[in-house]
Amino acid sequence: MQSLFRGQLPELVLFDLDGTLLDSVPDLALATDQMLQALRLEPAGETAVRSWVGNGAQVLVQRALTGQQDPDISSIDPDLFERAFTLFLDCYGKCSAERSQLYPGVLEYLDWLSSRDVKMGLVTNKPIRFTIPLLETFNLDRYFGLVLGGDSLEQKKPDPLPLQHAMNEFSSMPDMTLMVGDSKSDIRAAQAAGCPVVAVTYGYNHGEPVADYAPDIIVDNLLELL
Ligand SMILES: O=C(O)COP(=O)(O)O
Numbered sequence: 001m002q003s004l005f006r007g008q009l010p011e012l013v014l015f016d017l018d019g020t021l022l023d024s025v026p027d028l029a030l031a032t033d034q035m036l037q038a039l040r041l042e043p044a045g046e047t048a049v050r051s052w053v054g055n056g057a058q059v060l061v062q063r064a065l066t067g068q069q070d071p072d073i074s075s076i077d078p079d080l081f082e083r084a085f086t087l088f089l090d091c092y093g094k095c096s097a098e099r100s101q102l103y104p105g106v107l108e109y110l111d112w113l114s115s116r117d118v119k120m121g122l123v124t125n126k127p128i129r130f131t132i133p134l135l136e137t138f139n140l141d142r143y144f145g146l147v148l149g150g151d152s153l154e155q156k157k158p159d160p161l162p163l164q165h166a167m168n169e170f171s172s173m174p175d176m177t178l179m180v181g182d183s184k185s186d187i188r189a190a191q192a193a194g195c196p197v198v199a200v201t202y203g204y205n206h207g208e209p210v211a212d213y214a215p216d217i218i219v220d221n222l223l224e225l226l
C-alpha cells in the first residue's frame, strides 16, 4: 500500500462505518422489520436489508417500502414515508447496538495506525445521531479526530464533499489521504475526491463485487494493509 503514498504511510485515513468497521445489518434489519410490521407490511429480512444499506436511512426506508433497490420515489405516499421514517428512527434508536459487531482486524488496524500517528476520520452515510453513540458503544470514538454522518453536510457519499471537508479539516492532500470503505459510494466518492481507496470484500455493496468499481486495493481483512 505504501507505493500509493511515496513509500510512506498516508497522512490521513478516512473510514466508512457500516460494512467496513461495523457489521450493523442485523440491527438495521431488526429496525426495518419492526417498522414494516408496525405498518402491517411484510418483513423484509436480513438478506434484503443487507443489499439496501449504504445510502443512508431515508433511502433504506424508501427501499424497504417499495422492495426495490432503485425506488421510484414519486410512487411512495409522502404520509406513509413520514410514518415509516419516524418508526424506523425510533426502532433503530432502541436497537442499534444489540446485535451489531466489529469486523475482525478492525481494532488492531486502528491501533496500528494510531500508534504511528496517522490521523483518522470517520465518514459514514448513517445519520449522525446514531453514529456517535455507536462509536462510543464500540469504543471507537477515541480514534477519530472528525466524525461526519450522512446528514452532517449538504451532500453525502458518493458525492466527494464529505471527504473534501475532512481533508480540509485535517489539512491533508488527496494524494496523502486514504479512503477505506465497503461500497461503490465510498469508492466513487474517493475517486471523485482524488484519494486512493481500499475496498473491503466482506461488507455491503448492494450484492455487487467491489472489484467492479476499480478500487486501488481490495482486502478481505484490514490487517492485510499492515
Ligand atoms: O447508513 C448507511 O446507509 C450506510 O452507512 P455507511 O456509509 O457507514 O456504509
Ligand SMILES: [Mg+2]
Pocket (backbone or CB within 6 Å): 016, 017, 018, 019, 020, 054, 181, 182, 183, 203, 204
Ligand atoms: Mg458502508
